Amino acid sequence: MSRLLEVEHLVKTFTTRGRLLSRSSDIVHAVSDVSFAVDRGETLSLVGESGCGKSTTARCVLRILDPDSGSVRFDGTELTGLPAEALRRLRRRFQMVFQDPQASLNPRMTVSELLAEPLEVHGIGRGTERRRVAELLDLVQLPRQAADRYPHQFSGGQRQRIGVARALAVGPDLLVLDEPVSALDVSIQAEVIRLLERLRTELDLGFLFIAHDLSVVGLTFDRDAVMYLGRIVETGAAAEVYESSAHPYTQALLSAAPIPDPLIERTRRRIVLVGETPTQTQPPSGCRFRTRCWKATERCTEEVPALVDPGLGHAVACHYPEPTNIFATPPGASGQSLAGAGSLASEPGGSHDCHGVPRPRRPPLAARSLALARSHQTQEAPMTAEAPTDPRPRAADRALRSRAAAVIPGGMYGHQDAGRLPAALPQFMADGEGCRIRDVDGNEYVDFMCSYGPIVLGHRHGAVEEAAASQRDQADCQNGPGAIMVALAERLVEVVDHADWAMFAKNGTDATTTCVTVARAATQRRKVLVAEGAYHGAAPWCTPITNGTVPEDRAHLVHYWFNDLKSVEAAVAEAGDDLAAIVVSPFKHDARHDQELVEPEFAAGLRQLCDDTGAALILDDVRCGFRLAHGGSWEPIGVAPDLSAWSKAIANGYPLAAVLGNDRFRAGAEGIFVTGSFWFSAVAMAAGLATIDALEREDAVAKMQRAGQRLRDGLAAQADRYDIAINQTGPVQIPLLTFDGDHHFALASIWTEVAAINGAYFHPWHNWFLSAAHTDADIDEALTATGPAFEAVATAR
Numbered sequence: 001m002s003r004l005l006e007v008e009h010l011v012k013t014f015t016t017r018g019r020l021l022s023r024s025s026d027i028v029h030a031v032s033d034v035s036f037a038v039d040r041g042e043t044l045s046l047v048g049e050s051g052c053g054k055s056t057t058a059r060c061v062l063r064i065l066d067p068d069s070g071s072v073r074f075d076g077t078e079l080t081g082l083p084a085e086a087l088r089r090l091r092r093r094f095q096m097v098f099q100d101p102q103a104s105l106n107p108r109m110t111v112s113e114l115l116a117e118p119l120e121v122h123g124i125g126r127g128t129e130r131r132r133v134a135e136l137l138d139l140v141q142l143p144r145q146a147a148d149r150y151p152h153q154f155s156g157g158q159r160q161r162i163g164v165a166r167a168l169a170v171g172p173d174l175l176v177l178d179e180p181v182s183a184l185d186v187s188i189q190a191e192v193i194r195l196l197e198r199l200r201t202e203l204d205l206g207f208l209f210i211a212h213d214l215s216v217v218g219l220t221f222d223r224d225a226v227m228y229l230g231r232i233v234e235t236g237a238a239a240e241v242y243e244s245s246a247h248p249y250t251q252a253l254l255s256a257a258p259i260p261d262p263l264i265e266r267t268r269r270r271i272v273l274v275g276e277t278p279t280q281t282q283p284p285s286g287c288r289f290r291t292r293c294w295k296a297t298e299r300c301t302e303e304v305p306a307l308v309d310p311g312l313g314h315a316v317a318c319h320y321p322e323p324t325n326i327f328a329t330p331p332g333a334s335g336q337s338l339a340g341a342g343s344l345a346s347e348p349g350g351s352h353d354c355h356g357v358p359r360p361r362r363p364p365l366a367a368r369s370l371a372l373a374r375s376h377q378t379q380e381a382p383m384t385a386e387a388p389t390d391p392r393p394r395a396a397d398r399a400l401r402s403r404a405a406a407v408i409p410g411g412m413y414g415h416q417d418a419g420r421l422p423a424a425l426p427q428f429m430a431d432g433e434g435c436r437i438r439d440v441d442g443n444e445y446v447d448f449m450c451s452y453g454p455i456v457l458g459h460r461h462g463a464v465e466e467a468a469a470s471q472r473d474q475a476d477c478q479n480g481p482g483a484i485m486v487a488l489a490e491r492l493v494e495v496v497d498h499a500d501w502a503m504f505a506k507n508g509t510d511a512t513t514t515c516v517t518v519a520r521a522a523t524q525r526r527k528v529l530v531a532e533g534a535y536h537g538a539a540p541w542c543t544p545i546t547n548g549t550v551p552e553d554r555a556h557l558v559h560y561w562f563n564d565l566k567s568v569e570a571a572v573a574e575a576g577d578d579l580a581a582i583v584v585s586p587f588k589h590d591a592r593h594d595q596e597l598v599e600p601e602f603a604a605g606l607r608q609l610c611d612d613t614g615a616a617l618i619l620d621d622v623r624c625g626f627r628l629a630h631g632g633s634w635e636p637i638g639v640a641p642d643l644s645a646w647s648k649a650i651a652n653g654y655p656l657a658a659v660l661g662n663d664r665f666r667a668g669a670e671g672i673f674v675t676g677s678f679w680f681s682a683v684a685m686a687a688g689l690a691t692i693d694a695l696e697r698e699d700a701v702a703k704m705q706r707a708g709q710r711l712r713d714g715l716a717a718q719a720d721r722y723d724i725a726i727n728q729t730g731p732v733q734i735p736l737l738t739f740d741g742d743h744h745f746a747l748a749s750i751w752t753e754v755a756a757i758n759g760a761y762f763h764p765w766h767n768w769f770l771s772a773a774h775t776d777a778d779i780d781e782a783l784t785a786t787g788p789a790f791e792a793v794a795t796a797r
C-alpha cells in the first residue's frame, strides 16, 4: 500500500453575516486541526453527526473549498495553493460520489451521456466512449442496455451505481464518497457497500467514506475516524473503534444508530446525551465534547485533549479514555464509565436510577430479541443498564470474529459468513453430537442446518466415526487410492438406480462441474441449460456472484424456468444442435425463495428432450442426495438422469463428492482429465461407505420424514395460535419457513434470532435440514424455542 492522501492540521472556518441589517458576524469553526491519511487500496470512514465538519473536510480535500490552513497532499502533490490548471489536470485522479444520486444526475441525459461526459471534460479516450460506457456498466453490475435509459428509469440503488460509474469513468485513484448510501433503503445499502468494496479491491482505489452512522460503516471498512464539532476524537482500525471505543462520544454514537422500526426504537436502550449542545460558532474551551460528557472535569475545560494512543492500539482525544465494547458489556459493568455519572439518560418509561435518571424497563424477550434481530446487519445491540439483551455468553465468538477480520478476507466468506445472519447466530462452532451442536461460547442448540446438509445421520455418528478412524489407522492420503474406492463405487452403483459407474471428488462444485465436462466431452457440444436462479456451486460457470469471472465462463449457458417445460423447449430450440446437457435440481430449492417440488411431468419432459436431442440429463443431487430417497432423489418419480452430482450427505460430514453416470456417458467420463490432491483420500470414502450402510440400516429417510413432519405440524400449530400467516415449503426433510409478505426476511430474521437465543438453530432464508438423529423429543424441545420466536414475530408485525 502506498500513501495516497495525507491531510495535516486542516483548518476551515466560515464567516457568517449576522441577522438582517446587523453588522456583527460570527466565525464558524467547521474544521479545526484535522489530520488523517488514506492509503491506496484502503477505506477511511469519517463519521460523525451532521455539523461535525466531515463534509467540509471532504470538500477541502477535493479543493471545492479552500482551507484556511493546513496541508492536503495527494500522491505527494500539495493541493492547497495549486494553480487552477494543474488542479484541473490532477482532479481526474480524485473523484466524488454524492449522497443523492437523484439530484446529482442530470435527468435529461441518458446513462450513456452521463458516463461519457467526464471523459469529454477531461479529454480522455475520444472515439472509444461507447466501449468505456459498456465497461463501466459491467463494473457496477448494470446491464449494458441501461446505457440508453434515463436516471428516473432506475431504482435508488441502481442510480447510485450510475453515480459510482460516473465517478470511475476517468480512472481515478481516490474516491471521496459523501454519505453514498444514506439516501438508500437499508437492504440496498448493503448491496452498494459490497459493490464499493469490490471496486476498491479490484481497482486498488483509496476511499474516503463520509457517514453519519457508525453502524453503516461499522466493521466494513479498514479504519474509522470519528469527528465531533470539527475535531477527530477517535481513530484507528475499524474493529478497534467499533469494539473497544474509548471516547464517550464514539460510545454514544454507537449506541444511537437509527433503526427504522418504532418497536425497536421503543425498546432499545441508548446513551442519550443530556448536556448542553454547543454551537460551531462558540465551541467549548478544552475538550469540545465536555458539555455533553458525563466524565467531564475541570481539566476538560482547560486542556484540549491530544489525539494520541493511550496504549489501546488506536488514538483517542480524551483525558479519561476507557475502552468499552458497547455490544458486549452492559454499561455500568465497567464501573463509572457509562451508567454511573448521571448525565446518561435512557428512554422514558422505565424505572429511575439513583441519580434520578430514568432507567429503561427490561423489555420482554420477544421485544428484546426483535431489536437484536433487526440490528444484525450492523452488529448493533441495544444498551441496557441492567442486563445484556442476548443473555448468553458470546465473547469467544466475538473475539474470533475480530481475529478473523485481520487474517481472513472479509472475516469469513461464502454462505457460512454469519455476519449476514441474525446476530444471535454464532460464526464459530465447537462441537456436536447427534442433532445437538455447541458454539465456541458453549451455547447449545438443536441443529436444523446440519452443517448445511452434510450431517444426515447426526453429528459424530458412531458407525461412521468408527469406519473413518479405522481407515485413518491404516492410511488416508497415499500415492493411489485404497481398496475402499472400488468398494464405495460398487456400493453406489448398487444403491443408485441410474448409475453404472462412479467418480469421486471433494465438493459439490467439483461434482456438478465434472458432470458438465463429461456431458460436453461425450456430446462434443457446448450449450448447457440451467434453471434461472438455481445454485450449482461456486465455479466460474455457475457462481451466483459473477465478480471475478468473465462473460466467456458462462457464454454457453441457456436459462429456463423450473417446472416450466415450455421454457425448456424454447431453450433447447435456442441451443439447437449444440445442446450438451440440461442441468436440474431435484426440486426448486433456491435460497430466499419458497421451495417448489418438481412436477413429475416436468421431469419426464426433460428426460424426453434429452432422449430426443442426445443431450445429457444431469441431476444436481448435491443438496438432496440420500435425504429424499435412498436411490437418488428422482427415483420415486421414476425419472433417471444420465449423470448425477452428489456431495453433502454422502459421507455424513466427511469431505466427499461423487459423479454417478450411466454407460452412455462412460466414454465421455473416460475422456476427460479431472483430479485433485485429496480426491482419493481413503478416510472420507470409508466414512461414505459406512454412511450408506447406516442410512439403509436405520431407515434414515423415513426417520427424517417423521421428524420433519412433526416439526412442520408443530410450527403450523404455533403460527396458527398467533394468527401468523406462514409458508412451509419443500420436502419435510429439507424444509423452509417464510412469513407472508416478508420480502426482506425481516420477520424471518426475528424468528430465527429468538429461536437461537432459546436453543434451536434455524436459518432465515436458506432451507433447513433434518437428520436421522432428530427424535420426537428433540423436535418437541425445538418447538419450545420456536414458541417465543412466533411471539416475537406477532409483536413485531
Ligand code: PMP
Pocket (backbone or CB within 6 Å): 506, 507, 508, 509, 510, 512, 535, 536, 537, 538, 585, 620, 621, 622, 623, 647, 648
Ligand atoms: N449444488 C447444489 C444443489 C448445492 O446445494 C451446492 C452447495 N450448497 C452445490 C452444488 C455446491 O456444493 P459445494 O458447496 O460442496 O461445492
